[in-house]
Amino acid sequence: MKILLYNPDNGVTRNFMPHLWMFLLQALTPTGHEVLLVDGNAQPMDEVGIAQFVRDNNIGLVGIGAMTRMVAKAYRMADAVRTTGVPVVMGGPHVTEMADEALGRDGGPRHADAVALGEADATWPRIVEDAARGQLKEVYAPVDAFGQESKPSLKEYPVIPWQSIDLKQFNLVPKAATGLLQKIGEGWGTFRIVPVESGRGCPYGCEFCTVTGFFGDSIRFRTNESVVNELLLLKARARTEKGQIAVFFIDDNFAINIKRTKSLLRDIIAAKAQVHWVAQISANLLRDEELVDLIAASGGKWIFIGMESIDPANLKDMNKGFNKPGEYATVLERLAARNVYAITSFIFGMDNDTVGAAERTLEQVRTWPPGLPIFGLLTPLPATPLYKRLEKAGRLTRPKHWQEFIPFAMAHTPLKMTIEEAHAEVKHGWEQAYSPEALAHAVESLSDRPLGYRVNIFLSRLCFRGIYFPMMGKMAWIRVIAQNRRTIFKLVREGFKKGAWRGAPARILSSPVPQVETGEAIVQGAEG
Numbered sequence: 001m002k003i004l005l006y007n008p009d010n011g012v013t014r015n016f017m018p019h020l021w022m023f024l025l026q027a028l029t030p031t032g033h034e035v036l037l038v039d040g041n042a043q044p045m046d047e048v049g050i051a052q053f054v055r056d057n058n059i060g061l062v063g064i065g066a067m068t069r070m071v072a073k074a075y076r077m078a079d080a081v082r083t084t085g086v087p088v089v090m091g092g093p094h095v096t097e098m099a100d101e102a103l104g105r106d107g108g109p110r111h112a113d114a115v116a117l118g119e120a121d122a123t124w125p126r127i128v129e130d131a132a133r134g135q136l137k138e139v140y141a142p143v144d145a146f147g148q149e150s151k152p153s154l155k156e157y158p159v160i161p162w163q164s165i166d167l168k169q170f171n172l173v174p175k176a177a178t179g180l181l182q183k184i185g186e187g188w189g190t191f192r193i194v195p196v197e198s199g200r201g202c203p204y205g206c207e208f209c210t211v212t213g214f215f216g217d218s219i220r221f222r223t224n225e226s227v228v229n230e231l232l233l234l235k236a237r238a239r240t241e242k243g244q245i246a247v248f249f250i251d252d253n254f255a256i257n258i259k260r261t262k263s264l265l266r267d268i269i270a271a272k273a274q275v276h277w278v279a280q281i282s283a284n285l286l287r288d289e290e291l292v293d294l295i296a297a298s299g300g301k302w303i304f305i306g307m308e309s310i311d312p313a314n315l316k317d318m319n320k321g322f323n324k325p326g327e328y329a330t331v332l333e334r335l336a337a338r339n340v341y342a343i344t345s346f347i348f349g350m351d352n353d354t355v356g357a358a359e360r361t362l363e364q365v366r367t368w369p370p371g372l373p374i375f376g377l378l379t380p381l382p383a384t385p386l387y388k389r390l391e392k393a394g395r396l397t398r399p400k401h402w403q404e405f406i407p408f409a410m411a412h413t414p415l416k417m418t419i420e421e422a423h424a425e426v427k428h429g430w431e432q433a434y435s436p437e438a439l440a441h442a443v444e445s446l447s448d449r450p451l452g453y454r455v456n457i458f459l460s461r462l463c464f465r466g467i468y469f470p471m472m473g474k475m476a477w478i479r480v481i482a483q484n485r486r487t488i489f490k491l492v493r494e495g496f497k498k499g500a501w502r503g504a505p506a507r508i509l510s511s512p513v514p515q516v517e518t519g520e521a522i523v524q525g526a527e528g
């Protein structure tokens, strides 16, 4: 049987990275079936397109996964597939919580023939075999022989065959430039950001987050060996195609167990498996100097920190009191000293936010080393404690906000400002932090570093903005490039100067890379 795994885009913005679930399910598919992958972010497709694709390729089963904000598109695409007579199975965080909606058991239209609840590592092979026999069930739940919910341990993690997966659609280098760029240094003919997980689960239960409910509060890790081998495979692939691969460790908090993270990073260094990587780590864990040394030495370049707010009252409300705004600056400087920078994520529209929250946040951001600040609105995702609290209080203005995805629009009324005021805060945050002046300033603040760091911060800012703002079209890109032409010319001019690409090296490790520690694992914090 031929299977299509499809991940929708949200129709407005574009993710730079493919989704892990597609590669994982492909690797877990029983032999004898062929799996094709289409990510709508990389290969845009509409309803007519997917139905045609299914017919042309003689597909026998379509699997669709979606976050809440992509689910309306996912349902439309599922409907289009079902008109061809091919069954659709849906999975992922949204349909796990809203299975009746997907199956049309809530009074609405039916979109899926079957849903996979929760983590589908164990249920996927059963789904495929049932579909091949024409005996697809409606609901697949991950349960053990006694009917109890069971979660994969991750100790037996499948090998994702990175050496042979077709990754054409995920190349971020424009086709026209590939030939030329292959010849630069070790080669830049392709550039891909690839998701890798080293563990799952987060015990923190922040009020707005789905992770604790979905993955559970028991944290599970892959073996160091399996992660290192995966990095080695990716590195080898990049070398053979004269390109670059960077890894996004998608764990909700990559350093949730510091001892284990240090041991993994040491193993990566020892095996020479370093690639450039990004990971989510909470600020409290970055107090550990040795951890930060190992991050830099193992290839860590960007750390995503869910700061959420600079107001401790908001953090307390969200059950995220372990974030201490007073230490944000020190943490970011500690990273920057090793040429590691941060993606700092903020949420507006929290109950203690008042008008001016964005500007107050920006005042702090401007005093920090340059990074990638991102701004969002507090969103009640289905089944989260936040959703339940707001629903009970009658504060939801669009209880089924996912049925119509509107970027940057609240679905409830904050306590100390209006919805429109909250929208204005987010707009202000993005406009100011990504204005041509702010970009020029970020580049300038790294004038003592090699040119590569300045180019990196500039390109990262442009691309990262694209995940949240409509930049899918050529015109949108041209506009952004025109607005930032001064900085671009300056960087290009400098590129031709002698020695421009050399300069201050990354900070030397404060101590030699220490040996792997043993002992009790301590869970210390989480991110998301």
Ligand code: B12
Pocket: 010, 013, 014, 015, 016, 017, 018, 019, 020, 021, 024, 062, 063, 064, 065, 066, 067, 068, 069, 089, 090, 091, 092, 093, 094, 116, 118, 119, 120, 121, 124, 195, 197, 208, 209, 210, 211, 250, 251, 252, 376, 377, 381, 382, 467, 468, 528
């Ligand atoms: C990496 C990541 C991103 C990446 C992009 C996604 C990507 N390309 O991977 C970035 C950083 C860009 C991102 C952005 C956002 N993200 Co995000 N992200 C994640 C993260 C950390 C990891 C996803 C992952 O790969 N998990 C590991 C895989 C194995 O798990 P999985 O995807 O759930 O898949 C398993 C099952 O769900 C199931 N499954 C999934 N799909 C399917 C399909 C089928 C057919 C079947 C059978 C099974 C199945 O099987 C898989 C194996 O068990 C998750 C949190 C998490 N730990 O999952 C949040 C998460 C997915 N993100 C979330 C959110 C809210 C966002 C943002 C909206 C945040 C914001 N406010 O800006 C944006 C949206 C961006 C956009 N373009 O619209 C929420 C989604 C919740 C929801 N109900 O929708 C999550 C769960 C985190 C949270 N805080 O609650 N994100």
Ligand code: SF4
Pocket: 202, 203, 204, 205, 206, 209, 210, 211, 212, 252, 253, 306, 526, 527, 528
């Ligand atoms: S720490 Fe991050 S992943 Fe964990 S519950 Fe909070 S937001 Fe979610």
